[in-house]
Amino acid sequence: MLEIQNLTHAYADGHVAVRDVNLTVQDGELVSIVGPSGCGKSTLLRCIAGLIRPTEGRIVLDGTPADGVPDNLAVVFQDYSRSLFPWLSVRDNVALPLKRRGMSKAQRREAAMEALESVGLAHAGTKYPWQLSGGMQQRVSIARALAYRPSLLLMDEPFGSVDAQTREDLEDLTLKVRGSDGMTILLVTHDIDESVYVGDRVVVLGASPGHVRADLPVDLPGPRDQISTRELPEFVRLRAEVGRLVRGAGETAAVAK
Incomplete structure (x- = not known):
């Protein structure tokens, strides 16, 4: 569904937000992207959406190099009050x-x-x-x-402005509509628990300039539940591993094959 090849973006002031990002997302996957503040998560998503033209590299959607805003893509932004x-x-x-x-x-x-x-x-x-x-x-x-x-749904920290209970409800809604529509979803979040709970994979970006530090498969049983899923030993292990990586500790995990 999506291939990101050697993507680098530098802003006009010379700041390099992301560098040499390579990522493949399969049809029907839900991939979470996390990383420390300022690591270029939103820049990466805007490049995929065609809102920013990357300085280097290319983005391929459904086998076709993207140029501008793709027709088969939709974005859900964090600030709902300004997007409606x-x-x-x-x-x-x-x-x-x-x-x-x-x-x-x-x-x-x-x-x-x-x-x-x-x-x-x-x-x-x-x-x-x-x-x-x-x-x-x-x-x-x-x-x-x-x-x-859309074939591909991009979500840029979509639940960051709501209370905790509503956030959990929206996480479950995302899993529900993904399951019913078979949609491919790329979700940027700063919430480590959320990234593990909703994702089939968690991609961790390293500190600025953003780069893929780890690509971790999430092997949790479904249907997922806000209580029982978060109590599973595998959930606890994964959230701890992602947390260490986001904070810059531990060894970089190998990209999942």
Whole structure:
């Protein structure tokens, strides 16, 4: 689904955010990306999304080198309050990107309501974003991405601005929609527990300039549960290993084959 080849990006002021990043993501995988603050996680995601043109290297999606913003990709940002249009209803916010699909107005509204139902917000279609809680607004953002039916979903610290209980609910929602739609997801997070709980793999970036320090497979049974999964010895072991790597301690793990 996704190949990142020797990707390097330096900003105009000379700061090198990421250097020589190589990463392959298989169709249907959910890959978590973690790393210390300032290691270039968001820069990497913006390069994949076509919002930034990398200084060196290339990105290949579905076997085709990416140039600009790919049509089969959607992004869920951390700041839901700035990614939703307050003057549009929830349903119309979700339906808006579907204009690019060439769908009729009726088709867009139907697809929007199906997506809202999948995230538990079928009752909120006629409301406005400012009438909803933060967690519900982020569900709207996820519904908008799902309605577009992307091959690849990028999530940039999407749960960082909500409370702990809502965060867990949104983690489970991500696993649910991934399972039902078979979507490929790349999730950037600063939360080590979250990276292990939702991921099939955890990719750890080293300190700036960002580089792949480790690529760890997550072998946890499903369906995952916020209580029982986090009590498993393998979960505890993995979160400790990821924590050591993020903090710069321990040996760099070999890239998983």
